[in-house]
Amino acid sequence: xxxxxxxxxxxxxxxxxxxxxxxxxxxxxxxxxxxxxxxxxxxxxxxxxxxxxxxxxxxxxxxxxxxxxxxxxxxxxxxxxxxxxxxxxxxxxxxxxxxxxxxxxxxxxxxxxxxxxxxxxxxxxxxxxxxxxxxxxxxxxxxxxxxxxxxxxxxxxxxxxxxxxxxxxxxxxxxxxxxxxxxxxxxxxxxxxxxxxxxxxxxxxxxxxxxxxxxxxxxxxxxxxxxxxxxxxxxxxxxxxxxxxxxxxxxxxxxxxxxxxxxxxxxxxxxxxxxxxxxxxxxxxxxxxxxxxxxxxxxxxxxxxxxxxxxxxxxxxxxxxxxxxxxxxxxxxxxxxxxxxxxxxxxxxxxxxxxxxxxxxx
Amino acid sequence: xxxxxxxxxxxxxxxxxxxxxxxxxxxxxxxxxxxxxxxxxxxxxxxxxxxxxxxxxxxxxxxxxxxxxxxxxxxxxxxxxxxxxxxxxxxxxxxxxxxxxxxxxxxxxxxxxxxxxxxxxxxxxxxxxxxxxxxxxxxxxxxxxxxxxxxxxxxxxxxxxxxxxxxxxxxxxxxxxxxxxxxxxxxxxxxxxxxxxxxxxxxxxxxxxxxxxxxxxxxxxxxxxxxxxxxxxxxxxxxxxxxxxxxxxxxxxxxxxxxxxxxxxxxxxxxxxxxxxxxxxxxxxxxxxxxxxxxxxxxxxxxxxxxxx
Numbered sequence: 001x002x003x004x005x006x007x008x009x010x011x012x013x014x015x016x017x018x019x020x021x022x023x024x025x026x027x028x029x030x031x032x033x034x035x036x037x038x039x040x041x042x043x044x045x046x047x048x049x050x051x052x053x054x055x056x057x058x059x060x061x062x063x064x065x066x067x068x069x070x071x072x073x074x075x076x077x078x079x080x081x082x083x084x085x086x087x088x089x090x091x092x093x094x095x096x097x098x099x100x101x102x103x104x105x106x107x108x109x110x111x112x113x114x115x116x117x118x119x120x121x122x123x124x125x126x127x128x129x130x131x132x133x134x135x136x137x138x139x140x141x142x143x144x145x146x147x148x149x150x151x152x153x154x155x156x157x158x159x160x161x162x163x164x165x166x167x168x169x170x171x172x173x174x175x176x177x178x179x180x181x182x183x184x185x186x187x188x189x190x191x192x193x194x195x196x197x198x199x200x201x202x203x204x205x206x207x208x209x210x211x212x213x214x215x216x217x218x219x220x221x222x223x224x225x226x227x228x229x230x231x232x233x234x235x236x237x238x239x240x241x242x243x244x245x246x247x248x249x250x251x252x253x254x255x256x257x258x259x260x261x262x263x264x265x266x267x268x269x270x271x272x273x274x275x276x277x278x279x280x281x282x283x284x285x286x287x288x289x290x291x292x293x294x295x296x297x298x299x300x301x302x303x304x305x306x307x308x309x310x311x312x313x314x315x316x317x318x319x320x321x322x323x324x325x326x327x328x329x330x331x332x333x334x335x336x337x338x339x340x341x342x343x344x345x346x347x348x349x350x351x352x353x354x355x356x357x358x359x360x361x362x
Numbered sequence: 363x364x365x366x367x368x369x370x371x372x373x374x375x376x377x378x379x380x381x382x383x384x385x386x387x388x389x390x391x392x393x394x395x396x397x398x399x400x401x402x403x404x405x406x407x408x409x410x411x412x413x414x415x416x417x418x419x420x421x422x423x424x425x426x427x428x429x430x431x432x433x434x435x436x437x438x439x440x441x442x443x444x445x446x447x448x449x450x451x452x453x454x455x456x457x458x459x460x461x462x463x464x465x466x467x468x469x470x471x472x473x474x475x476x477x478x479x480x481x482x483x484x485x486x487x488x489x490x491x492x493x494x495x496x497x498x499x500x501x502x503x504x505x506x507x508x509x510x511x512x513x514x515x516x517x518x519x520x521x522x523x524x525x526x527x528x529x530x531x532x533x534x535x536x537x538x539x540x541x542x543x544x545x546x547x548x549x550x551x552x553x554x555x556x557x558x559x560x561x562x563x564x565x566x567x568x569x570x571x572x573x574x575x576x577x578x579x580x581x582x583x584x585x586x587x588x589x590x591x592x593x594x595x596x597x598x599x600x601x602x603x604x605x606x607x608x609x610x611x612x613x614x615x616x617x618x619x620x621x622x623x624x625x626x627x628x629x630x631x632x633x634x635x636x637x638x639x640x641x642x643x644x645x646x647x648x649x650x651x652x653x654x655x656x657x658x659x660x661x662x663x664x665x666x667x668x669x670x671x
């Protein structure tokens with residue numbers, strides 16, 4: 001694409017007590033579904049509010065469709081947002097809520113009614129037009145909030161943790177709904193969440209933030225398989241980090257020495273001996289066997305956690321760190337994995353991922 | 363071990379439900395009814411009984427300055443058809459309505475500024491300044507206004523220094539409204555401040571996000587959100603102004619008389635307790651109507667439509 005649809009340029013937001021957004025750069029393409037993730041207080045919601053014009057940046061600029069948003073007030077931006085609390089107007093009916101943005105644009109009453117009813121219909125809320133907000137279920141309210149945000153046919157939709165107030169079952173249904181809307185409308189979705197499952201299920205690209213910095217931007221599979229630093233590896237959850245030092249290497253494989261032993265890690269480029277050689281190994285790439293010696297790391301099973309079709313095995317390894325290993329139910333049974341069992345962890349060196357550089361966080 | 367603890371917890375739940383279920387399902391809640399008894403008694407003795415007595419007295423007679431039980435409609439017809447009463451009723455209604463409009467019109471921007479524009483510290487300070495006068499003597503405040511508004515008072519001194527006046531500030535509709543607003547305005551402002559402080563700020567942001575310019579947020583979000591509080595502030599101002607005795611007496615010298623002044627006059631002239639009671643009952647009916655209107659206005663358009671279904 002020649003120019004990005006939304007461009008954050010050294011965007012900065014400082015509060016008296018903390019630096020919420022620290023000079024971030026980000027390009028978002030037209031029609032892209034982008035998810036901004038990170039722990040609480042990482043600056044993801046502030047970034048969204050800056051895009052919407054609800055907060056004033058301390059520095060830098062936001063361009064939408066090539067136009068600088070500097071000095072453009074929120075009500076002129078047409079960057080509708082879906083709030084976690086939904087922020088529906090309790091004193092208006094369902095149809096009046098949806099028609100609110102049209103009323104602000106001075107659209108005539110008949111046209112307003114027609115367009116809001118169309119959107120209610122589109123979101124499966126036909127027949128709810130005259131209801132009070134208080135009479136709707138959580139899922140229905142969510143749909144009203146989405147209809148209200150989309151009724152002006154904007155070119156971007158901002159979503160601030162829109163599904164975190166819903167129960168698990170509804171959340172999955174609304175994910176499907178959002179995915180369908182994004183496909184049908186072809187507009188840009190900027191989606192802030194702390195839920196990895198939502199981001200992975202929905203987004204074309206994921207932005208990982210922490211402490212006001214962008215840690216990594218990439219497709220879900222890239223962020224998952226090739227974390228840019230220890231923070232991202234840890235945040236993704238299903239990665240095990242081994243800290244080490246480069247001892248040598250050849251043929252695209254580095255020799256890394258660590259307190260747990262020596263490992264071979266694939267690398268595009270050689271690194272000088274003595275430089276950092278931290279790498280991660282994903283939880284689903286680790287093989288488990290009874291501990292009878294041999295290559296790999298020895299450890300003790302601490303416990304198991306059921307996650308759908310697989311289980312997560314928590315293993316305490318030699319240096320006291322905790323490793324996570326993902327296994328199918330039948331494998332768990334075959335190995336008779338119970339807490340206290342000694343196991344040996346090993347993996348194909350090709351599946352190890354060398355962190356590009358020592359993480360700025362550590 | 364885990365299985366054992368689960369069993370313990372389950373049996374604990376059973377034990378509790380065994381204790382509570384028969385009572386909930388059996389006799390109706392006796393304890394709550396008994397707890398409310400003191401309040402019911404209090405209301406009966408100090409509110410319902412005097413009210414009933416007030417109505418009963420309207421049918422009694424006064425013979426040689428003594429009150430005698432009877433059943434005559436004479437008091438009602440004499441008062442309701444007297445021109446003095448009718449004039450006083452209209453006058454009191456007009457005065458109280460003016461106070462209501464002024465109080466809400468002045469209180470709304472004041473409350474908006476306090477709730478939305480001040481820092482939390484300043485907001486607390488402003489609320490404190492509004493509460494203090496409520497606990498100070500109303501009488502004292504009215505005397506203070508008399509001094510300020512008198513022909514040689516502070517107000518005229520200030521006006522005189524810029525070449526205006528002296529104006530007859532005391533003893534007219536203006537000073538009467540000053541007095542009645544002294545009573546009702548702080549309360550109206552407080553009611554609106556608390557209501558506005560309770561507005562979800564996300565609603566304000568959502569309105570702006572959806573294309574509502576700053577100034578119009580007041581009309582589209584603030585007013586509909588605090589509609590019940592506006593009705594409450596208006597009703598309270600009306601009730602206070604309609605029944606007030608002190609301001610009409612000290613700020614206008616009882617001319618023209620309001621209904622409360624008429625009550626005092628009626629009692630003083632020949633101990634006409636029954637006729638004074640007629641005026642009292644008439645005032646209560648007016649206040650009940652005002653309350654009902656306030657309640658109706660408090661319910662939003664949306665809620666009313668819901669009732670009509």
